[in-house]
Amino acid sequence: MSKIDEHELIAKVTERVIAALKQRQPFDGLIPVGISVRHVHITPADLEQLYGPGAQLTKLRDLRQPGEFAANQTVTLIGPRMRPIENVRILGPARSHTQVEISRTDAIVLGLNPPVRPSGKIAGTPGITLVGPAGVVTLKEGVICANRHIHLNEADAARFGVKPDQEVEVEVEGDKALIFEHVQIRVGPKFVLEMHLDTDDANAAGINCGAKAWLRKR
């Protein structure tokens, strides 16, 4: 053995271990939580089919992400169990694909088994029927359980040390405390810092809109 000092050796090993442990720091930042209740994104053509020729989305209220809004228009969803879910809100603005985002609890009511997907990734997902006051649209695909995700801008991403599409863990405290895994980082210049959870996740964690959660990198 070389003549390294025993104390120095202990100090170096300790330092190395602590550095390794720090890489798994528990808490990297506090994130406001937004809860996404079941909702629909819709194409202009499908909106006209449901609400009549010339129909346009009108704003009920702004959402937290700039440009996004809850529309006055709603639909009734019906799946293979023939049980309706009423008053499902359409979110605007209109999109290039119609998409239905539901919780697993909703999926059980409807009789569907949608995959967990990021918004927009609807290839191969189940279809569903949407009922409006002027007509019905039956989608061949488009039903998803939205994946957990955090919206943030580049400054927030730098502050938290996270990159686009990285998955992080997020801890919620309280009686129903839990740690969500597979929370996708979504970076956009206009995004406002917010984690989006569906109602199953929110109810499992026992939280309401405006709760705070802790970002943890692994």
Next chain:
Amino acid sequence: MSKIDEHELIAKVTERVIAALKQRQPFDGLIPVGISVRHVHITPADLEQLYGPGAQLTKLRDLRQPGEFAANQTVTLIGPRMRPIENVRILGPARSHTQVEISRTDAIVLGLNPPVRPSGKIAGTPGITLVGPAGVVTLKEGVICANRHIHLNEADAARFGVKPDQEVEVEVEGDKALIFEHVQIRVGPKFVLEMHLDTDDANAAGINCGAKAWLRKR
């Protein structure tokens, strides 16, 4: 000692220490998951009020815990929002207090805000109305969100190194992976190893009855 290089020595010791630290962490045992849908435990007197004089619970099927069974009898629940939840099963045998266990999703439908509690701890919890074919019972208290818990016998407890009422973490893998905190250990001589989750927790984790989860001590 051989002439091992100083840097190599530090690296090896570090590696060994980190490996040891990791071992005490993640996974201490695999637990079968049972999902508790909303249900009612009932007193003999309340059962007679709902189902008529002399009514007794009859068995639909055994549950996994010995002696426990799902009864043929069900009730309709109604809370302050005046929206019913139908076909809520009574579990037997009869108990000394009537108790209603629901998810937070159910609580929102009913218009209640029950606390997270272990079964039996109903002091100060909200009341609710139960409707049966022969009558109605209005409870002054008795509605809870059941806490997450694991049933096990003493041999299992020794194997996992856990004690009665200890809280552990339990990890579920998959697309909706998460780590449940505050999972209570319940040791009983006849208990069969099983973690009980409500439907919100199960749907947030994307799992069905019979799924497996990993016990983690902190």
